[in-house]
Structures are given as structure tokens and as C-alpha cells.
Amino acid sequence: MIIASSDQVSRATLFKRFPVPRNFGIARDSRIGPGKRWPAPAGAIRTKSFEIYRYDPDTPENPRVDTFEVDLDDSGPMVLDALIWIKNKVDPTLTFRRSCREGVCGSCAMNMDGTNWLACTRFISDLSTPATIYPLTNMRIIKDLVPDQTHLFAQYEMIQPWLQSETPDPEGERLQSSAERSRLDGYYECILCFCCTSGCPSHWWNGDRFLGPAALLQAERWLADSRDEATEERLDLLEDPFRLYRCHTILNCTRTCPKGLNPGKAIAEIKKLVVERRS
Amino acid sequence: MEHRNTQSPLARAIGLGSAKEGSGHWWAERVSAIALVPLTLWLAAALIAHTGSSHAAFIAWLKTPYVTALMILLLIAAFHHTALGLQVVIEDYLHTWKKFTAMIAVRLGCVALAVVGIIATLQIAFAG
Numbered sequence A: 001m002i003i004a005s006s007d008q009v010s011r012a013t014l015f016k017r018f019p020v021p022r023n024f025g026i027a028r029d030s031r032i033g034p035g036k037r038w039p040a041p042a043g044a045i046r047t048k049s050f051e052i053y054r055y056d057p058d059t060p061e062n063p064r065v066d067t068f069e070v071d072l073d074d075s076g077p078m079v080l081d082a083l084i085w086i087k088n089k090v091d092p093t094l095t096f097r098r099s100c101r102e103g104v105c106g107s108c109a110m111n112m113d114g115t116n117w118l119a120c121t122r123f124i125s126d127l128s129t130p131a132t133i134y135p136l137t138n139m140r141i142i143k144d145l146v147p148d149q150t151h152l153f154a155q156y157e158m159i160q161p162w163l164q165s166e167t168p169d170p171e172g173e174r175l176q177s178s179a180e181r182s183r184l185d186g187y188y189e190c191i192l193c194f195c196c197t198s199g200c201p202s203h204w205w206n207g208d209r210f211l212g213p214a215a216l217l218q219a220e221r222w223l224a225d226s227r228d229e230a231t232e233e234r235l236d237l238l239e240d241p242f243r244l245y246r247c248h249t250i251l252n253c254t255r256t257c258p259k260g261l262n263p264g265k266a267i268a269e270i271k272k273l274v275v276e277r278r279s
Numbered sequence B: 001m002e003h004r005n006t007q008s009p010l011a012r013a014i015g016l017g018s019a020k021e022g023s024g025h026w027w028a029e030r031v032s033a034i035a036l037v038p039l040t041l042w043l044a045a046a047l048i049a050h051t052g053s054s055h056a057a058f059i060a061w062l063k064t065p066y067v068t069a070l071m072i073l074l075l076i077a078a079f080h081h082t083a084l085g086l087q088v089v090i091e092d093y094l095h096t097w098k099k100f101t102a103m104i105a106v107r108l109g110c111v112a113l114a115v116v117g118i119i120a121t122l123q124i125a126f127a128g
């Protein structure tokens, strides 16, 4: 299947999860134990069950998966609405990040039915029953659905995501033609939710050194900016077998980006620039 | 986090810094792949064309100068591409000393196999 963007939910999924036992190859203290069942409130008519990953750092217990029955007539239509409903009506300790509830802040990224996406832009009706809700993969979990993104933001900081220019500041704005401005399309929309980096197999194996799709898409965003004068340093910083070339164009990133962007293509553009400047 | 690390997150992300190389490898991978497309097709077609022909006829074919040349080019492209490709697999999945050991073994192995193949081809070409 040729991947253009991730705007739609895949029509057919062969396996909801890879067919190995749930705790296969998992470190002892990360193994998922049996969770609690939280029944729907009395009188609820249309309900749906959600299996949600829980981890409480304040107890010595292992993570678990709780099952919540959500009253669909009392909750909004999005997965984030269901989570807020659970927090308000059933279990106030359920912990997750959210802010804008309209897909622009990137806080509510999580793994729903095996796919990374934003909880606030995913319809509950898109998910199977029971719906499985996990935090983003490949990160240390702080609590429940909240992963530690320190390293990802450090990698983002490393690509120097700001305009760099030696030319003295102009009187007014730095001008850009509309053609130059349009070269930022497909990059400036990135909300740094890290759905892509969390889903990238190369970042699973070598995330300590590989920058991952989110940081690399941002790197390309500054390379593509006509006002920036640091292209040379930027390319020096990126050209590295691990930082850049661990990307093997598997395109999991493009498949999962909830903003419909194409980090895989952005990375290919960087690779092209690096070859271009030496030949 | 397995052990306490007092480095800042940025220092950890920077690590040893950029190698400032990698494009050579990437480019060589594409170029050798492009060379391999016609060469492998040619070899496959030639082998199919020779099904049923005698050993002597095959040797005579291999002695033709252009066949010898293409054969050697194929050996160089194939083993160069193999070495580059296996290096990527090793870098992906092996770490610490295992990575360096495997890398050396693959490099030397590919050079050795290419040399053996080329000498065999030349010997057939120039033997009486």
C-alpha cells in the first residue's frame, strides 16, 4: 500500500496487536498485571468498554489495564471526552495530558487501538470494542497515560529550532515571497505531539542517537526557511550515520501523523540536500 | 533509566556529536544498487540462455572479453552493495563491542569473497 498521509483510519487491520502474549519479553517491573473493572453507572443505556493502561509510581505495584464502561449518552464523541468523563464521573486518579481539545497543542497524543493519534480528534466510534488506550510507546511512563518526553524535547532543542541570521536585523519584517513561504507548508503545521517518533522502529532501537521523525521534520522546516542563514551548520549537525541515516523510510511516521504531515518525505529532503552540497 | 546519570538531557541527546559523514555511504548504496539492476538482469538472462549448454560452451562464453568484464563489474557491485547493506543492519541492531566485531568481519568477508570471485573469473579468462 502506498502511503500518502494518515488522514483516515485504516479500513482493515489484520491484527489489532502483534500476536504474542501481552507480557512477552517485558522487563519484570513493567509487566502488566490484572486490572480493575469499573461498571457503567446504573441506568446507562449505550455503553462502550475502554481498556486503559494504568501505572501509579506511588505504589510498588506493576502497571495494570483497567476496564471502564463509559456511558456514551453522557460523554462527548471523542476519545478525550470519554477520558474526561471517566476522570469526572468514575475515577479521578486517571491521569493524562490535554489542553486545547482541538488538535493544536499536541498534549493528548496516545496509543488508541494500536495507533498513535490525538485523543481529542479521534472519534470513539472509530475504535473497536473494547477500545484499548495506552500511552505513547517507547518512553518511560510517569503516570498512567503520561510519558516522559524529556529526551525527545532535548533532541528537538538540538536541531536549534529558531531563526539564525548574521545579516543585521532589517527595519521591519524579514520579507519572504509567497513561493518561499509555501516551502514551509507541510512543516509548520507540526504540533510536536511525537506520535511519529514514538511509532518509529528506528527510534525504538537507536533513539539515544537517532533524532526521530519529529525533530528531523523540524530540522527540515528551518532548512527550508528562506530567511535562515545557518544551513551549513544545520547540515553539519545532521549528517551523521545515527542522527539522520537511521531512517530507513519505513514511513510509520507518515502513517501515524495526526496532522496528516509527511515526516518521511521531510527526512528524504534532508538526505537530498546533504548529497547535493557535496556533488 | 537504568542508572543515575547527572548529565543534562541536552548533553545526553548530543552525545559524542555529529560524525559529519554518512552521505558517502548513502550515495554509494544507491549507485551500487543502480549498477546492480542491469548487471543482475544480464546475468539471469545469460544463465537462462545457457541452460542445457555444455561445460565447455559455458567456459568459452565466460572467456569472451565483454563477459569477463561484466562478470567482474557484477562481483564488485554485488559485494560492495552487500557490505554497505549489512553495515546498516549491524548499526541498527548491534551495540558496543558486538557492533565493531561484526562490522570488521563483514567488511573483510566481503572483500575476500569479491577477490576470490574476481581471481576465479580472470583465471578462466586467461587460462590456456
Ligand code: SF4
Residues within 6 Å of the ligand: A199, A200, A201, A202, A203, A212, A213, A246, A247, A248, A249, A250, A251, A252, A253, A254, A263, A264, A267
Ligand atoms: S520513515 Fe524514517 S523516521 Fe519515519 S518511521 Fe520510518 S525510519 Fe522512522
Ligand code: SF4
Residues within 6 Å of the ligand: A189, A190, A191, A192, A193, A194, A195, A196, A197, A213, A214, A217, A256, A257, A258, A259, A260, A261, A263
Ligand atoms: S510530524 Fe505529525 S506526528 Fe510528528 S510530531 Fe509533528 S504533528 Fe506529531
Ligand code: FES
Residues within 6 Å of the ligand: A097, A098, A099, A100, A101, A102, A103, A104, A105, A106, A107, A108, A109, A118, A119, A120, A121
Ligand atoms: S488536547 Fe490539544 S491536541 Fe488534543
